[in-house]
Amino acid sequence: MEKLPPLNAMRAFEVAARAGSFTLAASELGVSSAAVSQQIRNLEDWFGKQLFMRNGNRIALTDAGHAIYPQTAHALGEIAAVGRRMLEGGLRTRLVVSVPFSLAELWLAPRLAVLLDGFPRMAIDVRVEDDPVDIVRQNIDLRISYGDYHYPALKMVRLVHDDVLPVASPDYWQRHGAADLADVHESQFIHTNWGPNYASHPSWADWFVAAGGSRAPDPSHGRRVGLSSLAIGAARLGLGIALGQRVMASADLEVGRLIALSSVSVRLGQPYCAFMLPAKAERADITGLVELLGSNPGRPRAEPTEPR
The missing domain is CATH 3.40.190.10 (Periplasmic binding protein-like II)
Incomplete structure (x- = not known):
């Protein structure tokens, strides 16, 4: 069997890269910031490459970090999915969509209805929650957010600037x-x-x-x-x-x-954007929903009254 990198360190790297902070990563993982930093150093030693640029409390991925993040996030997501399928006792594929409260009923739901016309047997899980969410741990296929800045390490598609x-x-x-x-x-x-x-x-x-x-x-x-x-x-x-x-x-x-x-x-000051793991970006159900969400509604005619 090929030699594997330290998995705890890989997990710490994925969370820190997604959160953009050792402190936030420590909070999510339930450990200290020093422990996260040490895990990252261990991983950097294992690869022989620097994965983060550090400037005080701020961190940013290096080119090497950007190179390994997508596969790392995908691999950990697959591991999490295996565990969840075993616990839930089923192997059926489903589309997991995470959306802010305001968008769920009036924007997302009608477009899901159109999507189901093309995928009538699809299982869908809609989760209504505020940012940030743990896309990998919660096995979220598509996260819809206000603004393009929440998940810098994931693939992002601008949907509509309302x-x-x-x-x-x-x-x-x-x-x-x-x-x-x-x-x-x-x-x-x-x-x-x-x-x-x-x-x-x-x-x-x-x-x-x-x-x-x-x-x-x-x-x-x-x-x-x-x-x-x-x-x-x-x-x-x-x-x-x-x-x-x-x-x-x-x-x-x-x-x-x-x-x-x-x-x-x-x-509005920011566009609505879709975020996903790069490995999931070509799935037909995900690309279909992204296309529907990016469609622009018609502009209604105004009544004669004008506030001039």
């Missing part, structure tokens, strides 16, 4: 609308609280600037929700006017459950 525009239900706008969005009472605006980890999502103030105005509706006087998908749902139910993401609102706009109150939109 934008937001004002939407409301036709009935709500008929009952509560004004001649101009600038004249709408502050209580009628739905605001999305993106949370402390995000700073690049546009607000109503950003939208009014893009529309040529200066109004900044106060969130404390309106309706606030914690997910962009909830903002779409609230607008659909007639609870106010949402600054809705186009990819999530497209189905409602197409059938008239929502109307676009202006053609003016504001682009």
